[in-house]
Amino acid sequence: MNTAEGSYVRLASNSGVSTIQLINSEPLNIIGSPAISELTNALRTAGQDRDLRVVVLRGSGERAFIGGADINEMVALDQTSGEVFIRLLSGLCEAIRECPAPVIARLAGWCLGGGLEVAMSCDLRVAESGARFGMPEVAVGIPSVIHAALMPALIGAGHSAWMLLTGETIDAATALSWGLVHEVVAPEELDARLAQLTTRLSGFGPAAVRQQKRLLNKWFEMPVHEAIEDSVGEFGRAFLTGEPQRHMQSFLARKSRKA
Numbered sequence: 001m002n003t004a005e006g007s008y009v010r011l012a013s014n015s016g017v018s019t020i021q022l023i024n025s026e027p028l029n030i031i032g033s034p035a036i037s038e039l040t041n042a043l044r045t046a047g048q049d050r051d052l053r054v055v056v057l058r059g060s061g062e063r064a065f066i067g068g069a070d071i072n073e074m075v076a077l078d079q080t081s082g083e084v085f086i087r088l089l090s091g092l093c094e095a096i097r098e099c100p101a102p103v104i105a106r107l108a109g110w111c112l113g114g115g116l117e118v119a120m121s122c123d124l125r126v127a128e129s130g131a132r133f134g135m136p137e138v139a140v141g142i143p144s145v146i147h148a149a150l151m152p153a154l155i156g157a158g159h160s161a162w163m164l165l166t167g168e169t170i171d172a173a174t175a176l177s178w179g180l181v182h183e184v185v186a187p188e189e190l191d192a193r194l195a196q197l198t199t200r201l202s203g204f205g206p207a208a209v210r211q212q213k214r215l216l217n218k219w220f221e222m223p224v225h226e227a228i229e230d231s232v233g234e235f236g237r238a239f240l241t242g243e244p245q246r247h248m249q250s251f252l253a254r255k256s257r258k259a
Contacts, residue, residue: 008035009042016053016206017198018046022060028067028110029059033085036092043095043103053202053209055099056194057122058106062187065107065131066115071140086146089114093121093147097217100210102201106194107131107181112169117147120154123213125180126194127172128187133180134169153220155179205243 001014008031010021020042022029031039046055059065069089077085096103096118105119107127112134119125135151137144144164151160155178163170172184185193201209215234219227238244 006038006042009038011042011046013046013049013052016051016202017056018049018052018054019056019058020046021058022066024060026060026063028064029061029115030067030070031089031114032070032073033088036088040088040092040095043092043099047095047099047101052101053206054101054198055103056106056198057096057103057118059108062108062128064110064112064115065105066112066118067110068113068115068136074140074142089117090146093117096121100213101206102209102213104194104197106190107172108187108190113137113144117144117150120150120180121147123216124182124197126183126185126190126197127175127181128190129172129184130187131172131175131181131184132169133163133172133175134167135163136167136169138165139167150220205241205247207241207243208238208247211238 001012003010003012005011005023008022008024010019010023012019012021020039022031022035022039025031025035043055046052069085074082074085102123103121104124104126105122107119107125108131109128110132111119111127113136116133116135135144135148148164151163155163159178159180162168170178170180172181175181176184183193211234215227215231218230222230
């Protein structure tokens with residue numbers, strides 16, 4: 001295992017799986033500009049590894065994934081510095097979306113505000129049953145912006161309005177029923193489930209998985225008929241990698257042995 005540690009981020013890589021962990025921001029893993037910059041750089045560094053299969057993004061401890069942006073920093077912002085700050089946070093979310101491999105959010109404890117925007121930018125979200133989610137920005141005088149724009153597509157206009165306008169938190173069961181997270185497990189099962197997922201994703205052809213992530217991100221912004229037509233060419237190009245041939249032959253061989 002290769003491990004690199006900065007002031008706010010620990011990056012560990014092993015057999016194509018990179019774990020990016022926010023550190024030194026306890027108790028609720030609050031992120032200010034330095035932590036946001038380090039997380040962004042860690043994602044970009046991980047994404048440059050040609051052997052990367054999957055990334056797990058997590059906080060330290062079990063009290064929070066990311067408890068939000070640093071209010072101590074934000075209280076001193078003005079219009080210009082506010083735009084600089086929020087573009088920095090937007091850059092982190094985009095680094096997640098642009099990472100060529102799938103990014104899984106490990107959601108334990110609180111996931112609030114900018115932390116929820118980070119989580120929504122991840123490809124998969126797995127929560128423990130005690131996790132809680134909220135967008136409390138209106139309570140401190142600011143709107144939820146940047147990647148809160150992903151929320152209506154994930155959970156619908158009605159649920160989004162509730163979260164963004166009331167600032168109230170929801171529990172993991174509600175988040176699952178609304179589609180905000182993909183799966184909820186018992187706290188003691190969270191890491192085992194993540195290990196299962198990383199093993200599963202790592203076993204697929206990496207070119208196909210990266211191609212699928214790229215398509216999913218493009219589909220967010222394309223009309224359906226354009227997305228369908230665009231995917232025809234993507235399907236054909238998949239056969240240039242050799243992965244379909246190898247994986248399909250392996251599937252047929254396993255089926256033959258069972259016959």
